[in-house]
Amino acid sequence: MPSLPSPLPHVVDVELIRGAAAGPAPDLLIEIPHGATRTSDYDHYAAQLTSPLPPDLSDFFHVNTDAGAPELATATAHALVAAQPARSVLILRCRVPRTFIDCNRQIDASPEDFRTGKVGPGLMPWIATDADRALLRAAFDAYVATVMAARAALAADGARLMLHTYAPRTVDVQVDHDIVPNLRRAYAPDRADTWPLRPALDVIGKTLDGVDHAPPTVVAALTAAATALGLDVAGGATYPLHPSTQAYAHVLAMPGRTLCLEVRRDLLADPWSPFAEMRIGDAQVARLAAPLAEALAAWW
Numbered sequence: 001m002p003s004l005p006s007p008l009p010h011v012v013d014v015e016l017i018r019g020a021a022a023g024p025a026p027d028l029l030i031e032i033p034h035g036a037t038r039t040s041d042y043d044h045y046a047a048q049l050t051s052p053l054p055p056d057l058s059d060f061f062h063v064n065t066d067a068g069a070p071e072l073a074t075a076t077a078h079a080l081v082a083a084q085p086a087r088s089v090l091i092l093r094c095r096v097p098r099t100f101i102d103c104n105r106q107i108d109a110s111p112e113d114f115r116t117g118k119v120g121p122g123l124m125p126w127i128a129t130d131a132d133r134a135l136l137r138a139a140f141d142a143y144v145a146t147v148m149a150a151r152a153a154l155a156a157d158g159a160r161l162m163l164h165t166y167a168p169r170t171v172d173v174q175v176d177h178d179i180v181p182n183l184r185r186a187y188a189p190d191r192a193d194t195w196p197l198r199p200a201l202d203v204i205g206k207t208l209d210g211v212d213h214a215p216p217t218v219v220a221a222l223t224a225a226a227t228a229l230g231l232d233v234a235g236g237a238t239y240p241l242h243p244s245t246q247a248y249a250h251v252l253a254m255p256g257r258t259l260c261l262e263v264r265r266d267l268l269a270d271p272w273s274p275f276a277e278m279r280i281g282d283a284q285v286a287r288l289a290a291p292l293a294e295a296l297a298a299w300w
Helices: 039-046 057-064 069-083 111-116 130-152 179-186 216-228 246-253 282-299
Strands: 012-018 028-032 088-094 159-166 201-203 233-235 258-264
Touching: 012 069, 012 130, 028 069, 028 130, 039 057, 039 130, 057 179, 069 088, 069 159, 069 282, 088 130, 130 246, 159 246, 159 282, 201 216, 216 233, 216 258, 216 282, 246 258, 258 282
Parallel strands: 028 088, 028 159, 159 258, 201 233
Antiparallel strands: 012 088, 201 258
């Protein structure tokens, strides 16, 4: 059996949560590609970069990172192994801010590919020096290698959850050097609530040709559990499953065994605030972790 990957400081955290009767190989891999959610994550990389960064870029970091996803992943893993002691869950949390390089992208895809996929670029436009590109690409490559090692270590019937959170509303702002002032205007009190409200949960499984790669049994269980809580579950309403992302390759490599999920961030934060490190509420996390764990158990 392949060995489990090791954590890498400032690149990826690795945690194994085992049930009392779990076998040697993890049954579930929960990946959090945008798990750099703390100001210290941003500061660590910003301090090393030589490119002239846009002023107050940390505002973009906070509004664009997946706050609440690490806490939800941990709570879901504990709920799953409590209900199924024969299972174990491996959690990978990326600590590289997507503000600089996005570890859920095919990094060499074209700008047009990213636009078609409705996603931000892999390497951000303010990264302007060769030294910065090398630094960030090294972190990116190390993270991707860890993910691949974790996937190889899964049990034969193993499964995978790629967990994200997103801002409550779809805000149409171009990712360029004016991102921060444009975001501040978008979130001004007279405009913030005019943007379209996103679904509580969105399963990212449909490709541009309309084929749905999401695991139907798990999605059905998740929809039933979420509906009981008064929450809506969409199927690709926000983003397609697109080849410009790492997620696309992972889903196709594990047919029917990968769930890509977006959870609305205001359902986890206490309170939600766009431009600051958010407190994540224990009660909010527990409310969603139980039905998510129940849905994931449908794989087995």
